[in-house]
Structure formats: structure tokens, C-alpha cells
């Protein structure tokens with residue numbers, strides 16, 4: 317079986333490839349596809365956007381596609397940046413500037429009000445028109461400075477109380493064990509298995 321990861325994000329590709337390593341599945345990403353043009357992510361929810369990306373990848377490749385739309389919801393910001401996480405500080409999307417903007421907006425927010433969560437929607441779409449959605453979340457809080465250098469995106473600012481570490485201080489394996497993406501992915505496995513047979 318061969319699937320296409322409908323993402324250009326290197327951090328996601330690394331995590332999803334690691335999650336898929338024990339499955340008997342050949343994995344391509346959009347980086348392997350010539351002439352891929354990003355779809356406009358204009359959905360209202362992570363699920364909507366994952367669906368748009370998965371569908372576009374199926375249409376382009378004719379393969380089963382797995383798309384990820386994910387982001388950060390900060391309670392003190394009323395759930396922002398949410399679906400706008402990637403472009404929080406404008407175009408072109410840039411993790412460094414996004415993290416700076418987040419720190420700036422939360423400058424006067426006290427420790428007990430810095431709660432946040434990562435949310436991930438994964439969509440599996442098939443060439444014969446079927447679509448499957450799974451989701452995952454992980455709770456944490458936003459620190460006042462970056463810690464750690466692994467991971468991507470908002471990981472250096474996202475502290476996971478259960479592990480006393482930021483996401484960027486966790487190994488790939490540990491992050492995949494607890495993350496929003498890891499949780500959503502574990503629900504995808506039985507779906508992929510059912511498509512094989």
C-alpha cells in the first residue's frame with residue numbers, strides 16, 4: 317500500500333513518517349510531487365482544512381492521502397491563533413515570528429492564565445471518494461521564553477506539565493506518544509488497515 321502525506325511541513329512529515337515506520341506502507345509526501353500548489357486553507361475548522369488538503373492530494377496523485385491540519389488554541393486569546401496558527405504573524409509563514417507574536421500578546425498574562433492546547437485533525441481520503449476524520453488534543457501552557465530545540469512551530473513555548481518539559485525538549489518518540497498528532501494518528505491505523513484489505 318502507498319499513501320501520500322498531504323503536507324509540505326517538514327516537522328509534520330518527520331513525525332508522521334516515524335509513526336508510520338512499523339506499518340507496511342510506502343509513504344510519499346508532497347515534496348516528492350512535481351508541480352504541487354498549496355491549496356487555500358480557508359476552512360473554519362481544522363477538520364475542514366484537513367479535508368481540503370487531503371482531497372487536493374488525492375486529485376493530484378490518485379493515491380490514498382493523509383492530511384494534517386493542526387494548530388494552537390490559547391485560552392487567554394479566546395482560542396486564537398487556532399486555524400490561523402501557521403500565518404499568525406502574517407505571510408510568509410514563519411515559526412520564529414509566530415512565537416514572538418505569541419510572547420508579545422501574552423506579555424501581561426499571569427502563569428495561571430496561560431493555558432493552551434494543540435489540536436490536530438487528520439483526514440484520510442481515498443480515490444474512490446471516502447473520507448475519514450480523526451482528532452487529537454494535548455493540554456499545556458505557554459512559557460515566557462523558548463526552551464529546547466527539537467520539534468517545530470510553537471513547540472519551544474508549549475510546556476507539557478505531565479512531562480515537565482516543553483514539546484521542543486522531548487524526543488521525537490516521546491512527543492509522538494503524547495502529542496495531538498500522535499493521538500489522532502493512532503486512530504488512523506485501523507482505518508488504513510481496513511483500506512488494505
Ligand SMILES: O=c1nc[nH]c2c1ncn2[C@H]1C[C@H](O)[C@@H](COP(=O)(O)OP(=O)(O)OP(=O)(O)O)O1
Pocket residue numbers: 322323324325328357384385386387388401402403414434467468469470471483495497
Ligand atoms: O506539533 C506541533 N508543534 C508545534 N507547532 C505545531 C504543531 N502542530 C501544529 N503546529 C503549528 C505549526 C503551524 O503554525 C500550525 C500548523 O498549520 P498547518 O496549516 O496545519 O500546517 P502547515 O501550513 O505548516 O503545513 P501544511 O498545511 O502543508 O500541512 O500549527
Ligand SMILES: [Mg+2]
Pocket residue numbers: 357402
Ligand atoms: Mg498550512
